[in-house]
Amino acid sequence: MDVVTSIKELRQRINRAPRPIGLVPTMGALHEGHLSLVRRARADSATVVATIFVNPTQFGPTEDLTRYPRDLEADLKLLEDNGVDVAFCPSTDKVYPQGFATTVEVRGPALPLEGEARPDHFRGVATVVTKLLLMSAPDVAYFGQKDAQQAAVIKQLVADLDIPVHVEVCPTVREPDGLAMSSRNAYLSAEQRAAAPVIFGALSAVQTLYESGELSRQTLERRCREMLEAEPLIEAIDYVAVVDSGSFIQAADLLGVQPVTLVVAARIGGTRLIDNVVLKPEAG
Numbered sequence: 301m302d303v304v305t306s307i308k309e310l311r312q313r314i315n316r317a318p319r320p321i322g323l324v325p326t327m328g329a330l331h332e333g334h335l336s337l338v339r340r341a342r343a344d345s346a347t348v349v350a351t352i353f354v355n356p357t358q359f360g361p362t363e364d365l366t367r368y369p370r371d372l373e374a375d376l377k378l379l380e381d382n383g384v385d386v387a388f389c390p391s392t393d394k395v396y397p398q399g400f401a402t403t404v405e406v407r408g409p410a411l412p413l414e415g416e417a418r419p420d421h422f423r424g425v426a427t428v429v430t431k432l433l434l435m436s437a438p439d440v441a442y443f444g445q446k447d448a449q450q451a452a453v454i455k456q457l458v459a460d461l462d463i464p465v466h467v468e469v470c471p472t473v474r475e476p477d478g479l480a481m482s483s484r485n486a487y488l489s490a491e492q493r494a495a496a497p498v499i500f501g502a503l504s505a506v507q508t509l510y511e512s513g514e515l516s517r518q519t520l521e522r523r524c525r526e527m528l529e530a531e532p533l534i535e536a537i538d539y540v541a542v543v544d545s546g547s548f549i550q551a552a553d554l555l556g557v558q559p560v561t562l563v564v565a566a567r568i569g570g571t572r573l574i575d576n577v578v579l580k581p582e583a584g
């Protein structure tokens with residue numbers, strides 16, 4: 301595995317790399333969720349590029365940028381063990397040199413929910429992902445369903461900017477008790493960690509309710525909210541919403557017609573956790 305830190309080096313390495321090239325962008329602190337994307341890219345591609353960059357522009361001023369978990373050495377070993385060809389780990393000043401003055405701003409799916417709760421977040425994500433796509437010119441870029449709204453924003457920007465890449469969204473990887481894997485789970489105390497599966501529990505209960513024929517968006521959202529509220533360690537619920545999976549608009553009329561996504565953001569202690577499930581109408 302080649303470890304590269306400059307954009308020039310990355311381009312040189314990409315220019316001689318066999319295609320198809322698969323790109324897996326990450327912020328490091330790698331877990332099985334990230335590695336599932338790497339393995340999928342490995343299975344599909346002649347060259348796998350993974351990036352590790354804790355992107356400061358996607359963190360709000362009061363968010364966890366400085367304490368975000370970092371372990372480059374362990375991450376590089378995991379990438380190498382999972383067959384990555386090129387690990388790109390630039391410093392912040394390589395990605396945002398002095399005088400940097402351009403941002404990519406997506407509207408549409410970037411506006412509601414996470415867009416409201418974290419006002420600059422998707423601008424930071426869209427800008428860095430656009431840069432990473434232009435630097436590494438992959439054929440396929442892999443993202444996780446765990447961050448469903450982010451995946452929708454990236455699909456939107458790739459379509460709108462005519463970037464020639466396929467965006468592949470891979471399933472959420474969970475702990476045995478259902479908690480979606482996340483680098484931020486490391487912030488949870490033992491007690492909070494024990495309470496955290498309530499999120500997936502609520503999502504699964506609503507999925508069952510939907511599959512039993514309940515098609516009222518309000519009823520499904522209310523049921524989810526009630527289950528979260530019953531857990532004393534859930535300090536705040538940022539949102540619970542059934543949305544169209546592409547536009548992220550709350551989906552009143554789509555239930556039972558096409559797949560929709562039930563998304564949740566909730567806080568346990570100071571830790572903000574997001575998760576989602578897709579509600580699919582029965583085939584036939």
Ligand code: AMP
Binds near residue numbers: 445471
């Ligand atoms: P992050 O390092 O949190 O920016 O995540 C990098 C990529 O890994 C994103 O595309 C995430 O959606 C994806 N990812 C994070 N957690 C999971 C998970 N539990 N299952 C699947 N993909 C994930």
